[in-house]
């Protein structure tokens with residue numbers, strides 16, 4: 001793949017469109033992909049909440065940080081964690097075009113003043129996307145190549161008029177600024193954006209800090225029993241950039257197997273999964289798990305222990321994942337016999353679902369070392385590490 005990953009390649013699958021499949025046998029825990037966003041935008045309301053994050057990398061800024069700086073033009077509304085981030089942002093994510101557009105969206109006479117936060121988020125996405133068109137036509141083309149058809153409805157017409165009123169654009173780089181383009185961009189965002197979540201806190205509902213478009217991860221299709229899962233390392237001291245995501249294999253896979261993520265927590269119940277996939281992603285899921293659960297009674301469904309995250313957009317189960325190798329490891333029950341089980345996914349739940357209260361994350365082994373599989377499972381939501389005993 002263009003990102004250098006040799007373990008996956010893109011293919012077309014009937015009724016699913018483009019998909020990523022393994023090019024060789026993969027070991028549990030293997031890293032398939034590290035992806036950086038081509039576009040990021042804030043998911044938090046303006047004001048105090050927004051001031052807590054770097055407007056460029058979305059790292060938390062400590063209350064009395066000595067390195068934090070602001071945008072010279074819009075001041076504290078756009079803080080940066082350090083001068084280096086500010087300097088990069090002023091020529092990339094926070095250009096004068098973005099700075100002015102966001103100021104207009106925040107102003108007392110903003111066209112979005114009495115609208116729901118969702119509309120503001122869509123407007124922020126459009127500002128970031130049109131900025132990308134001006135700065136990097138090739139990345140903008142990548143964005144346009146993602147799944148999602150223009151659908152001109154009241155929302156896209158309104159949002160186009162909002163962007164027209166705050167930006168006075170006629171062309172954006174080599175692209176014509178039009179309602180069709182705005183509608184197409186909104187569709188790309190809806191089907192492909194990943195939510196970068198707040199680090200897990202057992203006592204609080206997790207919210208999205210930012211949304212990002214990841215050029216390769218966008219080609220993972222959904223399966224209600226995924227064979228890979230996404231980790232992010234927001235606010236951790238890892239080697240990754242704050243908004244990078246990493247996709248790892250959950251269990252051993254043969255060559256040629258489609259690699260799928262779950263677009264939301266795996267313990268979501270059948271009727272909710274079907275509804276969300278239809279409404280948000282436009283398809284009816286007929287994966288092996290759905291085929292089994294389609295015949296379940298409502299009572300059986302209730303037993304699944306759904307944990308709903310209202311923030312959608314492929315935000316599955318992305319924890320901070322900065323599990324500390326030095327912690328005491330709990331033990332995950334890994335001894336269930338897959339063959340003898342009534343439902344293939346009962347095995348998945350026992351082996352690959354985090355058992356921590358209110359977590360709902362998926363477990364994948366740490367990457368193999370010297371081709372030896374790791375017996376340590378990492379949760380992609382709470383980051384906890386557990387020892388897998390076969």
Ligand SMILES: C[S@@+](CC[C@H](N)C(=O)[O-])C[C@H]1O[C@@H](n2cnc3c(N)ncnc32)[C@H](O)[C@@H]1O
Pocket residue numbers: 015016017018019146147191192218219220221222223280281282283284285286
């Ligand atoms: C993030 S994109 C995944 C890549 C996409 N297949 C493509 O061609 O670019 C999400 C879209 O892929 C399709 N998709 C994903 N998982 C699917 C599945 N299990 N069955 C059918 N379509 C699926 C849906 O059209 C969905 O809106």
